Amino acid sequence: MxxxxxxxxxxxxxxxxxxxxxxxxxxxxxxxxxxxxxxxxxxxxxxxxxxxxxxxxxxxxxxxxxxxxxxxxxxxxxxxxxxxxxxxxxxxxxxxxxxxxxxxxxxxxxxxxxxxxxxxxxxxxxxxxxxxxxxxxxxxxxxxxxxxxxxxxxxxGPETWSRQFCEHLFDFLSPRVPPADRLVLQPLGLPPVSIGSGGRSTVVSGMITDIAAWLAGREPSLGSLRASAAADGVDLPELLPWPSGVPTVS
Structure with a gap:
């Protein structure tokens, strides 16, 4: 990307x-x-x-x-x-x-x-x-x-986001993947993208805009998301907070 x-x-x-x-x-x-x-x-x-x-x-x-x-x-x-x-x-x-x-x-x-x-x-x-x-x-x-x-x-809504924007979000929001996890993002009709480096692998498939919306903490608008691990359907994994660029003032 x-x-x-x-x-x-x-x-x-x-x-x-x-x-x-x-x-x-x-x-x-x-x-x-x-x-x-x-x-x-x-x-x-x-x-x-x-x-x-x-x-x-x-x-x-x-x-x-x-x-x-x-x-x-x-x-x-x-x-x-x-x-x-x-x-x-x-x-x-x-x-x-x-x-x-x-x-x-x-x-x-x-x-x-x-x-x-x-x-x-x-x-x-x-x-x-x-x-x-x-x-x-x-x-x-x-x-x-x-x-x-x-x-x-x-x-x-997210369904209007461009492919380039969604792929940028895949990269920018990769820090939301917990350390133990690795996500294989499989947009329909497009090459897969892996983010995270943990040993627990989950495949998240669906329309590219739905995957990007989920990563961004928004509601996927097309209802296409599916998650699987070892070929079995599983719940979408929990993500870490959005990476903040604003230091908190005490």
Missing amino acids: TAPAPDALLAELHKAAAAVTSTAAKLADEDVLAPSALPGWTRGHVLAHLTGISNAMARQLEYAARGETVDLYDGGQEGRNKAIGMAAGHDAATHQADLQAALDRALAAFDTLEYPGSVGPGWQAPISYRGGVVFDGGLALWRELVIHASDLGTGL
Whole structure:
């Protein structure tokens, strides 16, 4: 599995941002207050988070352009959660305006990377997110936009995720496999992919989007998942928590 090339990733970011803003534009005030697919979160919480992560990634690139790094969120996880809670109850128009401004800011920062000799940082410039580089930040924003668009529950479910995005999730979410386990992911009609290095092997088969949704902790939308071990049907294995890129502040 390989990540998209920088120019392809840039195109995916624009595509994902357009899908999110188009979806948000259709929401009325009562829609924003309705539950999302995430337990305990309304659609307003999801929109506030999308605004926050877009601004956070923009700031990563803006500091990288000066040869500096900065924490992803002021106040770490606690600061992130507080900001989401404060903004979640905004009306639809405020959410739409804030999200559009944040995405415009983030995309403008990534767009400076497209042209040789631009004033922006390179794709390999260091950022603080996961101790990585700008390219890692681009992949992170891609994940956030695509997955949380599905969490809004407005028709962009996991069944709409591309093969390339699903294969990226297989790679990124491989740390969720417990140390004792090895998962053989068998997307229907596609080559198998092994993740994890433990001695207990389980085959997880189904549509590629259902497998990716399950790995991401989302409800598979096509109902195709099956798990087997030694040719016998078994329950899907328990996964470890999602790998967090935000240090917790004590």
